[in-house]
Amino acid sequence: MVMTRIAVGTHKGAYVVEGNGNEWSVEGPLFPGWKATTFGAAPDGTHITAVGSNWFGVGIQTSADFHEWEQTDSPPGWPDGGDRKMEQIWTIHNDGPRLWAGVSEAGLFISDDQGQTWDPVTGLNEHPTRPDWEPGFGGLCAHRILTSGDQVWVGISAVGVFRSDDGGVTWQLKNDGVPPAGQPDDAPRTEVGYCVHGLAHEPANPQRIWRQDHSGMFRTDDGGDTWHRIENGLPSGFGFVIWRDGASGRLFTVPLTSDQNRVPVDGELRVYSSDDGGDSWSVAGSGWAEAPQFTGVLRGAFHGDDSGGFCFGTTGGKLWLTTDNGDRWQQLDPSFPRIEAIRLLS
Amino acid sequence: MTAEVRLPRVLTQAVKTGLRHEVSGENVDQVLRGLFQLEPGLRNHLIDESGHIRTHVLVFVDGERADLTTAVPDGAAVQVLQAVSGG
Numbered sequence: 001m002v003m004t005r006i007a008v009g010t011h012k013g014a015y016v017v018e019g020n021g022n023e024w025s026v027e028g029p030l031f032p033g034w035k036a037t038t039f040g041a042a043p044d045g046t047h048i049t050a051v052g053s054n055w056f057g058v059g060i061q062t063s064a065d066f067h068e069w070e071q072t073d074s075p076p077g078w079p080d081g082g083d084r085k086m087e088q089i090w091t092i093h094n095d096g097p098r099l100w101a102g103v104s105e106a107g108l109f110i111s112d113d114q115g116q117t118w119d120p121v122t123g124l125n126e127h128p129t130r131p132d133w134e135p136g137f138g139g140l141c142a143h144r145i146l147t148s149g150d151q152v153w154v155g156i157s158a159v160g161v162f163r164s165d166d167g168g169v170t171w172q173l174k175n176d177g178v179p180p181a182g183q184p185d186d187a188p189r190t191e192v193g194y195c196v197h198g199l200a201h202e203p204a205n206p207q208r209i210w211r212q213d214h215s216g217m218f219r220t221d222d223g224g225d226t227w228h229r230i231e232n233g234l235p236s237g238f239g240f241v242i243w244r245d246g247a248s249g250r251l252f253t254v255p256l257t258s259d260q261n262r263v264p265v266d267g268e269l270r271v272y273s274s275d276d277g278g279d280s281w282s283v284a285g286s287g288w289a290e291a292p293q294f295t296g297v298l299r300g301a302f303h304g305d306d307s308g309g310f311c312f313g314t315t316g317g318k319l320w321l322t323t324d325n326g327d328r329w330q331q332l333d334p335s336f337p338r339i340e341a342i343r344l345l346s
Numbered sequence: 347m348t349a350e351v352r353l354p355r356v357l358t359q360a361v362k363t364g365l366r367h368e369v370s371g372e373n374v375d376q377v378l379r380g381l382f383q384l385e386p387g388l389r390n391h392l393i394d395e396s397g398h399i400r401t402h403v404l405v406f407v408d409g410e411r412a413d414l415t416t417a418v419p420d421g422a423a424v425q426v427l428q429a430v431s432g433g
Contacts, residue, residue, distance in 0.1 A: 033356040051359075055402040055428040056391035059360060071360045073386040078395050085395060 002323065006311050007049075007066065009036030009300070009341030014049055016066060016345070017319065017334060026334050030069065031061065038300050039343035040092030042099060042114040050075075050089035050101075058089050058103075060115055066345060076101050076109035076118040091300065093145035102142035106133060106156045110168070124154065124162060124171045129192050133159045136181065136195050136214070137259075143299060144199040148206035153199060153224060160194030161211065163224050174224030181214040182259070185229075198242040198299045202249070210278055212242040212253060212299075219278050233281035234272055235265040240299035246306035248325055250275055252284060254297040254312065267292030271312070273326050285322065287329035298340055305344040313339030347372050349407075349422045351381050353388075356428060361385050369424075374405055375414040377424055392426065402429040 008015040013029025014036035030036070031051050037058075040048040047063045060075040078084040084105045092115070093100040099111040101118060108121035124142075133140055136158035144155035152164040153174070160175040173192065179185050181195035195214030202208045207223040210230075216237030218227040231237045236255040243252040251274040256262045264270065273284035295316035302312040308325040317336040322329045353365040367384055371377035382389040394400045398414070405412045406425040418424060 031359055034359070053356070053391075054431070055400065056357065056360070057394070057400065059387070059391070061359065069359065070362070071387050075390060077390060080395055080397055082395055086390075 003346065004309065004311075004321065004323065005345040006319065006321070007039050007341075007343040007345055008313055008319065008336055008339060009039060009049065009343075010313075010317070010337040010339050011035050012337040014051075014341075015334075015336060017332065019332070021323070021330070024332055024334055027067075034059070035088075036341060037088050038091050038341045040099070040115075041094055043094060043097055044114050046114055048092055048099075048115050050092060052088050058086055060089070062115060072116050074117045076103050076107075076120075078105070078107070078120075087139060088141065090141050090143040091145055093147065095147040100145045100147070100152075102145055102154060102156075104135075104139045104141035104143075106140045106142045106159065108142055108145070108154060108168070121168050123164070123169050127162070127171055129159075129173065132192050134193065144196065146199055146201050146206070146209065148201070148203065151206065151223065153201075153209065155196035155199050155211075157197070158195035158214070159192045161196050161199070161224055174220075175227070176225065177220075177227035177229075178211070178213055178218055179215045183215070185215075197240045200242045200244040200251070202244060203246070208277070210242045210244065210251060212239050214238070214259060217242070217253065217278065230278040231281070232279060233274075235268075238262075239297075241297055241302040241312070243302050243304055243310070245304050245310070245325065247308070248275075249277075250326065251278055251281075252302065252304070252310065252326065253281070254302065256296060262296045263294040267294045269293035269295065269297075269314070269320075271310075271320075271326065271329065285324075285327040285329055287322075287331075289331060300341045301339050303342040303344050305346075309344050311342050311344050313342050315339065347418055347420045347422075349377050349418045349420075349424045351377060351424045351426065353426050354428055357388070357391065357426075360387055360391055362387075371418055373414070373418055374407065374412050374416045374424065377418050378414070402431055403427070404429055 006017040015028035034051040091102040107125040109118040146153040150167040162171040175194040180193040198212035211218040271284040295314040304310040319332040369380035
């Protein structure tokens with residue numbers, strides 16, 4: 001039997017779930033008393049878990065084996081004496097030689113030493129539009145990062161998508177075709193106020209990007225210059241997850257009813273997939289619960305290993321897994337606190 | 347002046363050398379600065395961006411609520427606690 005190992009980041013610590021499809025063991029909680037907000041890996045392969053506490057702020061934990069952990073001394077942080085608070089580390093992106101961290105209050109930080117120290121990305125953090133940035137329901141957070149050479153995309157809620165063409169020195173807003181959060185498609189354009197929820201792109205064609213937005217599902221084929229709605233077959237355009245499998249190109253999302261009602265439509269928790277780049281969507285495979293599942297799936301709680309394995313966790317603390325590229329899904333027995341981050345380790 | 351700093355168990359994962367430290371200093375600010383020399387990663391957890399003790403972190407000197415200016419007698423116990431809050 002193939003063994004599967006899953007890192008689960010929750011509101012109350014992290015856990016490692018390991019099993020063969022029938023029996024599952026649980027290690028944890030790691031970091032008891034702390035939220036595990038996102039997972040990552042440094043260029044040298046070191047595992048990274050970002051943690052946070054309502055009392056003690058944020059931290060970066062590193063490990064060679066996902067078992068023994070050590071906190072770094074200098075996580076991303078805003079300067080002393082300023083108005084900004086470091087509330088949460090939302091994402092850690094590895095572009096090869098460099099790590100990027102997206103945080104709230106919204107900002108980007110980079111590390112060139114495996115995550116030990118972090119420097120602010122000033123061109124974005126001090127962007128001329130910053131005085132107009134406003135938080136969404138989840139706060140003012142930079143939560144998604146894509147990179148390709150000198151091009152960098154970052155999603156900030158509820159501001160929008162920014163693109164840099166010079167490695168992060170200068171940034172431009174890229175939201176044409178997407179309505180401002182909560183507004184109809186023909187609403188007047190605003191410079192900021194776009195609530196991007198998730199981003200994924202095709203590494204071989206990085207100008208093609210998929211965007212799960214507060215306002216629906218969108219795609220661009222020109223690096224974000226123009227966005228087009230792609231919701232054919234989806235029961236709702238709202239949700240947080242957009243994932244592209246690197247091996248098959250298959251897209252995955254988990255639709256939720258609406259911004260006011262962040263649970264699956266009629267309680268039917270389903271992953272939807274697309275094999276035509278998002279032109280059409282349908283329920284991914286089988287195995288879904290017949291009983292209603294009124295639970296959500298957050299943007300960081302879906303992960304794939306690019307070899308047919310995908311796992312997601314719900315705000316109700318349950319794990320769902322497929323090992324055959326999304327054809328057959330299984331809900332695992334263990335239950336957890338609210339799941340914020342997932343990483344398939346093997 | 348030397349004090350014993352006692353840290354809450356939840357900070358176990360944040361320290362390299364334990365939850366109790368002998369640190370010199372005449373007030374809480376100096377004691378904490380000494381602590382951060384030993385455990386650099388703790389500064390971010392105890393002090394916020396304004397330079398003050400975090401809102402939901404409490405410091406006691408020999409059982410009395412303290413701030414950064416509170417004097418620390420020789421042999422005092424400097425206890426760091428997390429406020430009873432959260433969910």
